[in-house]
Amino acid sequence: MPALFTRLLCLLMSFGVLATAAQAAERPVVRVGILQFGTVSWELEVMQRQGLLEREGVEIRIVPLALKDAANVAIQGGEVDVIANDWIWVSRMRSEGRDYVFAPYSQAVGGxxxxxxxxxxxxxxxxxxxxxxxxxxxxxxxxxxxxxxxxxxxxxxxxxxxxxxxxxxxxxxxxxxxxxxxxxxxxxxxxxxxxxxxxxxxxxxxxxxxLGIEDELPLVGWVFRERWAQASPQAVEGFLRASAAAKQLMLGSDAVWEELRPLMRAEDEATFVALREGFRAGIPRVSDDEAERVAGQVFAILAAEGGQALVGSASTLAPGTFWKRSPDR
Missing domain, CATH: 3.40.190.10 (Periplasmic binding protein-like II)
Known part of the structure; x- marks a missing residue:
């Protein structure tokens, strides 16, 4: 009997391992291209450490990149699914017929x-x-x-x-x-x-x-193809929910930041605190619709200053630049 019990236990454990492996295999994988040593990696680390991605039923594969331009090339070449960029680039791409979209990530910009x-x-x-x-x-x-x-x-x-x-x-x-x-x-x-x-x-x-703009404005966001998002709703929505949950943890928990210290490469306590508080201050607090409205105002200013070299031939923010999440998600 003991031998039979042991064999049954092993069999059940094997089924459990197989079931877990099958569930993992079913999770959609989001390939995220990020700059090496960039601050975006902090949030991704929290998403992974705290099990936020697993909770949403998605996985990420981080693709390290050397330069910002490399990120643009990688997503255009289909090597990654998501990068961090601004809505200016997205709007320009859409005005040229590309289907990129922008989901706000941060309003942290240096002065x-x-x-x-x-x-x-x-x-x-x-x-x-x-x-x-x-x-x-x-x-x-x-x-x-x-x-x-x-x-x-x-x-x-x-x-x-x-x-x-x-x-x-x-x-x-x-x-x-x-x-x-x-x-x-x-x-x-x-x-x-x-x-x-x-x-x-x-x-x-x-x-x-x-410049007459009193409202907050997320300038940096997650950028991905609209076609990919529509074909992989579980992947994109799960990823964005995990991102939002990570931000809430980073906003309210100092313990989360202690775990991030090695990634932050802060030389001293003052630098560590300044980086932590700077990230927190950059977490968007406005709705996506409000951010899009303000972005339209700022776009006009940037178009006047940077001209076609910055925004291309468009005179206004391209329709559809900001990703519209489904009401039921």
């Missing part, structure tokens, strides 16, 4: 940081001074700053300051060494500058407010 010893207390004090800028001449933050300068000081920031374009890590290094008095960097680099004692001169919400 202008200055050295405390630079004698810069207001935007007007930047006149004639060097300003380091990440992202290139068509970066959305820089274009919005140019429009803001026209509104506030009556001059294009391109001539009001002395712009110096460089990679984000180099900009931070130049500011820290005192070789640059100010920089407009990506949000996580701005957070590192703040932790190191640099001062925020003007934030993106302040820039937008100066």
């Amino acid at each position: 202008v940081s200055v050295r405390p010893d630079a004698g810069i207390a207001s935007f007007a004090d930047l006149k004639g001074k060097r300003l380091g800028i990440a992202g290139g001449a068509l970066d959305k933050s820089w274009l919005l700053l140019r429009a803001y300068a026209r509104r506030t000081v009556g001059e294009d920031a391109a001539t009001f300051v002395r712009p110096q374009f460089a990679a984000p890590p180099l900009l931070n290094e130049l500011v820290m060494r005192g070789e640059l008095p100010a920089a407009m960097n990506f949000w996580h680099y701005t957070a590192r500058l703040t932790a190191a004692g640099m001062q925020e001169l003007i934030s993106m919400p302040q820039i937008l407010a100066g």
Whole structure:
């Protein structure tokens, strides 16, 4: 009898393993292309560690990429299903007949940081001074700053300051060494500058407010093909629900962030806290419909500043840019 019982137990365990394997095999896999060492990986890590993807019946396969342009190439080539990008790129693609869509992910965008010893207390004090800028001449933050300068000081920031374009890590290094008095960097680099004692001169919400836009605006989101989403509703909706759940955990739990410390590469406690709070501040709090409305307003400003090189031939935000979730999901 003991031998028979043992054999039955083993048989039941085998069925359990097979059932679990079968369930895993049935889960749709979402291939996510992300920049190596990027902040998007933090949320994906939470999604995996906390079992949020498993709860939604989906899996992810992370495809590390070296550059932002590589992400665009990867999704266009069908190598990945989802990337992080902005609605400006999505709108341009849709205006050219592509079927990409945008689901808001973050409104975290860096502002202008200055050295405390630079004698810069207001935007007007930047006149004639060097300003380091990440992202290139068509970066959305820089274009919005140019429009803001026209509104506030009556001059294009391109001539009001002395712009110096460089990679984000180099900009931070130049500011820290005192070789640059100010920089407009990506949000996580701005957070590192703040932790190191640099001062925020003007934030993106302040820039937008100066342009008459008081509402919050998610600028970065999950980008994927509409056809893929329609063909794989369980995959896309499960992934987006897991993403939203991860954000709620990251918003309310410090313990979750302690687990993320190795990924964040924070040199000290001040940097760790600045990165954590910067991410939290960037979690969207507006509805997708409201975000789309505000994006339409900002699109007009960016189109005027960046022209066809940025937005293509479209004069307005392309219809369908923001992903519309099904009411029953």
